[in-house]
Amino acid sequence: MVEFAGWSLPLAYGSQIDEHHAVRRAAGAFDVSHMTIVDIAGSGAEAYLRRLLANDVAKLRAGDEETCRALYSCMLREDGGILDDLIAYRMGDDAYRLIVNAATRDKDLAWLHEQVQDLEVELFERTNLAMIAVQGPKARNAVAHAVQRGGELLALGPFRARRLDEYFVARTGYTGEDGFEIIIAEDWAPSLWEALETRGVVPCGLGARDTLRLEAGLNLYGADMDESVTPLECGLEWTVARQEDRAFIGCDALEARLAAGVAVRQTGLVLEGKGVLRGGYPVRTGAGDGVITSGTFSPTMGRSIALARVPAGASGECEVRIRGRTHRAQMVDPPFVRHGEIKIGLKALGP
Amino acid sequence: MSEIPHDLRYTKDHEWVREQDDGDLAIGITDHAQTSLGDLVFVELPEVGASVDARDACAVVESVKAASDVYCPLSGTVVEINEALGDSPELVNSDPYGEGWLFRLRPDAPQELEELLSGEHYERLLAELET
DSSP: OEEETTEEEOSOSSOHHHHHHHHHHSOEEEEOTTSEEEEEESTTHHHHHHHHBSSOGGGGOOOOSSEEEEEEEEEEOTTSOEEEEEEEEEEETTEEEEEEOSTTHHHHHHHHHHTTTTSSOEEEEOTTEEEEEEESTTHHHHHHHHSTTGGGGGGOOTTEEEEETTEEEESOOSSSSOEEEEEEEGGGHHHHHHHHHHTTOEEEOHHHHHHHHHHTTOOOBTTTBOTTSOGGGTTOGGGOOOOTTOOOTTHHHHHHHHHHOOOEEEEEEEESSSSOOOTTOEEEETTEEEEEEEEEEETTTTEEEEEEEEETTOOSEEEEEETTEEEEEEEEOSOSEETTEEOSOOGGGOO | OOOOOTTSEEOTTSEEEEEOTTSOEEEEEOHHHHHHHOSEEEEEOOOTTOEEOTTOEEEEEEESSOEEEEEOSSOEEEEEEOGGGGTOTTHHHHOTTTTTOOEEEEESOGGGGGGSBOHHHHHHHHHHHHO
16 A cells, blocks of 8 residues: 555555556456545636636537537646646536546635636535546446446446436546546445456556556656646647637647747557566756656557657657666657557567 | 564565585575565576675666565675576565575575574564555
């Protein structure tokens, strides 16, 4: 067990690598109840979020009676620095739900309240809700069998969500696999967890969550991004909806950076030999120096991978210093692994 | 509860030492250490022939989550390393006192072995850590 943002979380229930493979090959469940859930309601909710988020919640409007859409976005400071990354769901007219990080809860809530200003918006932190992520090629089927009327969930498209009795179910995740994230009243969570286990879903800890998200090339807040970088420097430019008719917090700073030219970019790294890349290790490229923001051993690839911040023009081979020794690595475009498949050509890298 | 063979010597940093018939010492990390580290994915060993001092960081065991130094329990010369760990670092997890040994050392002063912890002593140390 480890302490994380005031929560006690299991790093692994058994073997972290076995848990990782369970998600790539079948299905695993993560208790992610530490994530902060904030519901937003009021006639000003859409205007509020269109100003607050770098991505545009207006994209969520198209929906139907049953399902709603989910959107990944950064929340920026005026200078473009990333306060947090989050998922926004449009729950209905004038009603949204945000899932933000646990480690940034206090500053996020303070910022969210501060930005309400004179808009018709109310915020509710939902501390009595639990959240279980069920991920892997067999995850949706397992959920369909584990909950009553679960079969109705199989029609849910990617990045869609819906209510089903006491559940709020979204086809989202943080592993690069298909699956659901289920929000449920905390009292109901243990019985859902047990029902999933009965269906062969493997309980997975924080350790496997980290190796899975890194293989999927997904950023971790506090490691691959923080207030010192903008989405332009950490591979998240695609989440910024630049529009003439919408001024979100941080947009002027981003436009100024784009006009001046962005000096650094995010890259994936694959270590050529043996060893493990870790956050903080220095990287030397033909275009200048960089740094690893997070690294690990990839159980799927059987070698070490990382996300790094390097000069914008850097590509190809680079060198990483590990405990005083120089090792060769390749700069590659994430994801490393998606839907159980290795996306990086390992043959070119040698044994 | 971790396995602690009583015919070995231990350090408070969770290394074990086995005296062989020829007087050389086999060295590894304890069951408690491998459990705490989790799945090992890489082991960096000293060079054969290297001269090492007691309490020097002379090897590194890396699990998925972190890298940890292994401290040499005694001064001496490295006479053999466990080559099998290059391809199968997980042997340290599956058999920490057997196939998961790290390296063999020819000690400069074999009598220093007596200064290391006995199995009983190490067991008490772990009991204190776990409470």
